[in-house]
Amino acid sequence: AQKVTQAQTEISVVEKEDVTLDCVYETRDTTYYLFWYKQPPSGELVFLIRRNSFDEQNEISGRYSWNFQKSTSSFNFTITASQVVDSAVYFCALIGPRAQKLVFGQGTRLTINP
Amino acid sequence: EAGVAQSPRYKIIEKRQSVAFWCNPISGHATLYWYQQILGQGPKLLIQFQNNGVVDDSQLPKDRFSAERLKGVDSTLKIQPAKLEDSAVYLCASSAGVSSGNTIYFGEGSWLTVV
Numbered sequence: 001a002q003k004v005t006q007a008q009t010e011i012s013v014v015e016k017e018d019v020t021l022d023c024v025y026e027t028r029d030t031t032y033y034l035f036w037y038k039q040p041p042s043g044e045l046v047f048l049i050r051r052n053s054f055d056e057q058n059e060i061s062g063r064y065s066w067n068f069q070k071s072t073s074s075f076n077f078t079i080t081a082s083q084v085v086d087s088a089v090y091f092c093a094l095i096g097p098r099a100q101k102l103v104f105g106q107g108t109r110l111t112i113n114p
Numbered sequence: 115e116a117g118v119a120q121s122p123r124y125k126i127i128e129k130r131q132s133v134a135f136w137c138n139p140i141s142g143h144a145t146l147y148w149y150q151q152i153l154g155q156g157p158k159l160l161i162q163f164q165n166n167g168v169v170d171d172s173q174l175p176k177d178r179f180s181a182e183r184l185k186g187v188d189s190t191l192k193i194q195p196a197k198l199e200d201s202a203v204y205l206c207a208s209s210a211g212v213s214s215g216n217t218i219y220f221g222e223g224s225w226l227t228v229v
Contacts, residue, residue, distance in 0.1 A: 004156075037220070043203055045157070045220035091156055095218075101170060102147075102207075102218050104156030 002027045004094050006105035013082055014113050021077045021108045023092030029053075034068065034075045035093040035102070045091065051075065082112045116140065118221035120206050126227045132194035135224040139187070139208030145169075147218065148181055148191050149205040157205055163189065164211075196228045 003026040013019050025034065036048040049059065051068050059066045063080045079086055092105045119138040127133050139146050144165050149157035160179065162170040165186040174181070178197070183189040193200055203223040210217075 035217075043205075043223040043225065045205065045207075047217060047219060050217050093156075101159050101162060102157075104158075106156050 002029075002032075002094050002096060002103045004092050004103055004105035006090075006092055006108050008108045009106070010109045010111070012111040012113060015084055016081050018078060018080050019082050019110065019112075021079075021090050021092075021110065023075045023077065023105060025073050025075065025092070025094045027094060027096060029096040031097045033095050035095070036066065036075075036077050037091045037093060039089040039091060039107070041088075048077075079110075084112050084114055086110060087112045118206055118208050118219055120204075120221035120224050122224060123222065124225045124227075126229060127196055129198055129228050130195040132192065133196060133226060134193075135191045135204050135206075135226075137189045137191070137206030137221060139189070139206070140210075140219055143208035143210050143219075144186070145209040145211050145218075146183055146189050147205075147207040147209075148189070149207065149220075151203045151205055151223070153202070160191070160204075193226075196226075198228050201226055201228045 005024045032053045034051045037045040038048055039045050049066055056068050065078045067076045089107045089109045091107045093102045095102045121136050125133055146163045148160045150160050151157040160174045161181045163183040166183045179193055181191045203225050205220050205223045207218045207220040
């Protein structure tokens with residue numbers, strides 16, 4: 001069975017601080033995809049990044065960066081110089097090659113205070 | 115490119131009444147999903163369609179929930195009769211499948227309150 005764990009339920013930081021959201025996953029598949037989604041108060045799940053299991057290169061996109069470590073089954077997300085607009089619930093998710101079913105973690109509510 | 119469209123955005127009904135939600139996926143996406151998201155939790159898959167066939171409905175409460183995807187495009191999710199615990203956001207999503215690296219795109223959701 002596939003499982004995604006986001007141990008941090010809520011995080012609150014002051015604007016301009018760096019913040020890391022943790023994600024740990026479990027799967028028996030050798031091929032899989034990992035995702036991060038952002039859910040602002042409006043409710044829509046906004047796609048941020050997809051990473052496949054064969055690509056362990058870290059990725060940076062502006063203030064966002066992702067650290068994928070297969071050895072520890074982790075896919076952590078860091079926001080550098082956080083801004084108030086980053087406040088949202090962030091979900092890590094996993095999909096296998098056959099199931100085509102996205103399994104979500106419980107989410108981390110991030111609050112950036114001015 | 116237009117995203118996943120859902121309606122209505124908000125609905126308040128009394129328990130034992132019925133409700134229906136509509137979803138129009140991204141053009142060309144063969145796979146369509148309905149997820150239920152209860153406040154404070156991650157989304158949970160209710161049903162997955164591949165074109166107009168059901169791939170996975172193992173977590174759909176079939177005694178009260180039903181869904182269809184006629185002609186392999188739009189989909190409707192119905193709840194009848196509704197219970198208080200059905201209060202949630204119902205998210206529709208679509209994907210082009212393996213060819214797109216399995217990225218799944220979500221709509222804004224339909225917020226249901228059962229009173």
